[in-house]
Amino acid sequence: MIPELGQVALSLALAVALFASVSALAGAEKSNAEWMAFARPASQSLTLLVAFAFGCLVHAFVVNDFSVAYVANNSNSALPLQYRVAGAWGGHEGSLLLWTLILGVWTSAVALFSRHLPEEMAARVLGVMNLISTGFLAFMLFTSNPFDRLLPAPADGRDLNPLLQDPGMVLHPPMLYMGYVGFSVAFSFAVAALLAGRLDATWARWSRPWTTVAWVFLTIGIALGSGWAYYELGWGGWWFWDPVENASFMPWLCGTALIHSLAVTEKRGAFRSWTVLLAIFAFALSLLGTFLVRSGVLTSVHAFAVDPKRGVFILGLFALFVGGALALYAWRTARIGLGGSFAPVSRESFLLANNVLLAAAAGTVFLGTLYPLALDALGGGKISVGPQYFEAVFVPIMAPALFLMGIGPLARWKHSSLPELAVLLRWALAVSLTLGLLLPLAMGSWKPMVGFGLSLALWVVLASLLSLRKGARTRSQYGMVVAHIGMAVFVVGVTLVKGYEAEKDARMRPGDTVEVGGYSFLLEGVADVAGPNYQAARAKVSVSREGRPLRVLHPERRLYTVQQSVMTEAAIDTGLTRDLYVSLGDPLEGGAWLVKVQYKPFIDWIWGGCLIMALGGLLAATDRRYRFSLQAKQDNVVEAAA
Amino acid sequence: MKPRHKRIAAIAIGVVALGIVTALVLSAFQENLVFFFTPSEVAANKAPQGRTFRIGGMVEKGSVRRQADGVTVQFTVTDTAKSIAVNYRGALPDLFREGKGVVAQGQLSADGVFRASEVLAKHDENYMPPEAKLAVEKAHEASRTLKP
Numbered sequence: 001m002i003p004e005l006g007q008v009a010l011s012l013a014l015a016v017a018l019f020a021s022v023s024a025l026a027g028a029e030k031s032n033a034e035w036m037a038f039a040r041p042a043s044q045s046l047t048l049l050v051a052f053a054f055g056c057l058v059h060a061f062v063v064n065d066f067s068v069a070y071v072a073n074n075s076n077s078a079l080p081l082q083y084r085v086a087g088a089w090g091g092h093e094g095s096l097l098l099w100t101l102i103l104g105v106w107t108s109a110v111a112l113f114s115r116h117l118p119e120e121m122a123a124r125v126l127g128v129m130n131l132i133s134t135g136f137l138a139f140m141l142f143t144s145n146p147f148d149r150l151l152p153a154p155a156d157g158r159d160l161n162p163l164l165q166d167p168g169m170v171l172h173p174p175m176l177y178m179g180y181v182g183f184s185v186a187f188s189f190a191v192a193a194l195l196a197g198r199l200d201a202t203w204a205r206w207s208r209p210w211t212t213v214a215w216v217f218l219t220i221g222i223a224l225g226s227g228w229a230y231y232e233l234g235w236g237g238w239w240f241w242d243p244v245e246n247a248s249f250m251p252w253l254c255g256t257a258l259i260h261s262l263a264v265t266e267k268r269g270a271f272r273s274w275t276v277l278l279a280i281f282a283f284a285l286s287l288l289g290t291f292l293v294r295s296g297v298l299t300s301v302h303a304f305a306v307d308p309k310r311g312v313f314i315l316g317l318f319a320l321f322v323g324g325a326l327a328l329y330a331w332r333t334a335r336i337g338l339g340g341s342f343a344p345v346s347r348e349s350f351l352l353a354n355n356v357l358l359a360a361a362a363g364t365v366f367l368g369t370l371y372p373l374a375l376d377a378l379g380g381g382k383i384s385v386g387p388q389y390f391e392a393v394f395v396p397i398m399a400p401a402l403f404l405m406g407i408g409p410l411a412r413w414k415h416s417s418l419p420e421l422a423v424l425l426r427w428a429l430a431v432s433l434t435l436g437l438l439l440p441l442a443m444g445s446w447k448p449m450v451g452f453g454l455s456l457a458l459w460v461v462l463a464s465l466l467s468l469r470k471g472a473r474t475r476s477q478y479g480m481v482v483a484h485i486g487m488a489v490f491v492v493g494v495t496l497v498k499g500y501e502a503e504k505d506a507r508m509r510p511g512d513t514v515e516v517g518g519y520s521f522l523l524e525g526v527a528d529v530a531g532p533n534y535q536a537a538r539a540k541v542s543v544s545r546e547g548r549p550l551r552v553l554h555p556e557r558r559l560y561t562v563q564q565s566v567m568t569e570a571a572i573d574t575g576l577t578r579d580l581y582v583s584l585g586d587p588l589e590g591g592a593w594l595v596k597v598q599y600k601p602f603i604d605w606i607w608g609g610c611l612i613m614a615l616g617g618l619l620a621a622t623d624r625r626y627r628f629s630l631q632a633k634q635d636n637v638v639e640a641a642a
Numbered sequence: 643m644k645p646r647h648k649r650i651a652a653i654a655i656g657v658v659a660l661g662i663v664t665a666l667v668l669s670a671f672q673e674n675l676v677f678f679f680t681p682s683e684v685a686a687n688k689a690p691q692g693r694t695f696r697i698g699g700m701v702e703k704g705s706v707r708r709q710a711d712g713v714t715v716q717f718t719v720t721d722t723a724k725s726i727a728v729n730y731r732g733a734l735p736d737l738f739r740e741g742k743g744v745v746a747q748g749q750l751s752a753d754g755v756f757r758a759s760e761v762l763a764k765h766d767e768n769y770m771p772p773e774a775k776l777a778v779e780k781a782h783e784a785s786r787t788l789k790p
Binding site for chain 1: 648651652656659660663666667670671673674675676677678694696708711712713731732733734736737747773776
């Protein structure tokens with residue numbers, strides 16, 4: 001009964017979304033206040049309906065209702081409660097529902113916080129967002145209904161993929177989707193402005209906090225995913241340039257470019273058409289990411305053939321939203337105008353260079369991710385693009401971006417002088433080069449790439465701190481400095497891990513010791529333990545350094561009984577300057593085990609840097625001046641009432 | 643310089659920079675493309691020597707052997723028509739099993755053994771790597787066309 005209620009709620013939500021988008025968009029076109037007035041309450045009810053449906057699905061998981069096909073495929077009665085709840089977004093249908101719910105949350109947020117906008121602008125933004133909801137609800141109801149029944153109901157479910165049975169599953173997808181879907185707000189603002197034919201500094205100011213908040217969520221989501229892969233996949237990598245990861249990285253790169261280009265559009269009115277294009281692309285890449293990961297296109301391009309209806313629907317939705325927006329862009333772009341002019345040496349130029357580099361980076365990831373898929377779909381044979389490609393391309397693109405990151409914030413708008421900048425920055429340059437080139441010696445061995453990476457990171461930190469001395473001390477200025485320092489911390493982590501990580505695969509019997517990175521690892525023994533839905537072999541490994549015992553680690557090798565799949569649960573000793581990572585491999589003859597031991601210097605700085613970046617974004621998004629117009633409007637209302 | 647000249651110079655610099663980036667990307671792309679071959683294609687000497695490529699198929703039942711050091715593994719990958727011996731040093735992925743699909747990346751050595759630097763078996767027990775599936779399908783098709 002309850003799944004049927006969820007189904008009804010979804011159908012109602014589809015009707016509400018369609019109605020809201022038509023009335024809001026038509027109302028804005030005809031300047032009909034009554035029609036536009038529907039947008040806000042309709043958006044709120046849409047969100048409530050989808051939230052209710054989502055609640056119904058979670059309920060089906062919690063009470064183990066295996067007559068619902070989606071539950072039977074993604075859960076099991078032995079699955080612990082928190083993973084039954086998270087299992088709601090463990091498959092295609094449920095994650096679409098989560099996506100739609102989060103879109104509803106963003107739409108409601110816009111409905112709540114858009115009262116200071118001109119009525120027509122707000123109506124258009126809400127209209128476009130409801131149109132996106134309509135598309136997704138239709139997609140879900142017609143091709144991927146999470147509430148489809150499976151009769152007769154199986155006695156028990158097929159269990160959640162063991163890889164997903166992890167706290168990361170509870171946090172990572174919702175965060176990532178908050179980021180993906182958050183870009184729909186920037187997209188809707190851009191489309192609304194194109195529809196109105198009015199793109200100016202105020203438009204950029206409205207879009208900025210929304211875009212930054214979405215970017216913050218996406219940053220956290222990607223960092224969580226990377227950290228999860230690091231400890232859960234069991235082999236100590238933190239980024240694999242896997243298509244699934246790239247799918248989330250492309251919108252991030254595009255969104256980062258968008259944040260910077262919005263700054264120029266707001267402050268100087270320049271880059272308008274480019275900013276609009278970026279807003280469209282950021283959301284297009286988010287859509288692409290969602291579809292690539294969740295539609296089965298990636299596991300096999302031929303998944304389209306398995307359910308052609310789904311593939312056609314996906315392509316249709318993508319063509320409608322992205323194609324529609326681009327067509328509108330092409331039609332209206334002449335009206336937008338180019339905005340203020342600027343000298344070759346100016347903050348605008350540095351931000352332009354930042355945008356070109358970030359767009360180039362997004363383009364290279366796009367090429368490496370989609371070319372193999374396209375070639376396969378066209379029958380051109382199977383190829384793959386290895387991590388070496390991305391690494392070879394990323395360093396030369398990102399190094400100049402980091403260098404310019406130091407100068408940009410110190411340059412003046414419109415016109416800046418190079419000699420002046422050189423005087424300002426010469427000490428930062430000298431100190432970062434000297435320290436950066438000397439520091440690798442402290443790590444034991446000098447390596448050119450490590451010296452280069454550390455110099456760049458120090459340069460970003462020093463130059464950012466200098467910019468605080470020169471610039472206005474607003475909250476968004478602090479936010480920028482914090483985010484840039486986060487980037488530097490990230491670079492330190494990547495540089496040192498790449499430069500000094502060490503690992504050893506060893507055949508070990510109880511009593512054997514291996515040495516890695518100056519630490520010794522003694523395998524004391526392996527015991528059998530039983531978990532709620534798995535059996536495990538659990539090793540006891542004592543770690544010591546120069547004879548001094550440090551910690552005891554317990555890596556496990558689990559056999560999940562329902563799916564009969566083996567999982568490596570690595571044991572990690574986390575530290576500020578290094579992680580020690582032990583995973584238990586296959587049992588060998590004679591009571592020995594294959595053990596993989598890794599030393600990962602400064603790896604936690606990678607995720608720490610991401611969190612600092614996100615914190616910076618949060619600071620910038622909550623700057624007073626974004627709230628000011630809202631406050632002013634409310635004051636006016638109060639005065640008028642008095 | 644007149645403003646117009648400055649603008650032309652700026653555009654020229656931009657075009658050159660873009661050209662360099664494109665050249666860089668395409669050359670890295672060219673170098674790091676990893677092509678895929680089925681065991682039958684490898685047996686027919688279609689795979690390149692001294693270049694990294696991927697093979698895919700099923701791990702032959704009973705073929706997995708560990709060498710005395712415990713770290714080096716030897717197994718056979720088959721597309722049901724031809725098979726190829728694979729040598730790999732390191733821990734195998736969790737979902738690696740005899741009789742299941744597998745994809746390996748590495749180079750072919752002179753003795754005809756495939757030295758894998760990476761062995762991939764993906765995230766799900768129902769999931770068959772598309773490359774492995776393709777290899778088996780191709781072999782089936784070949785055997786069908788060969789029959790009179």
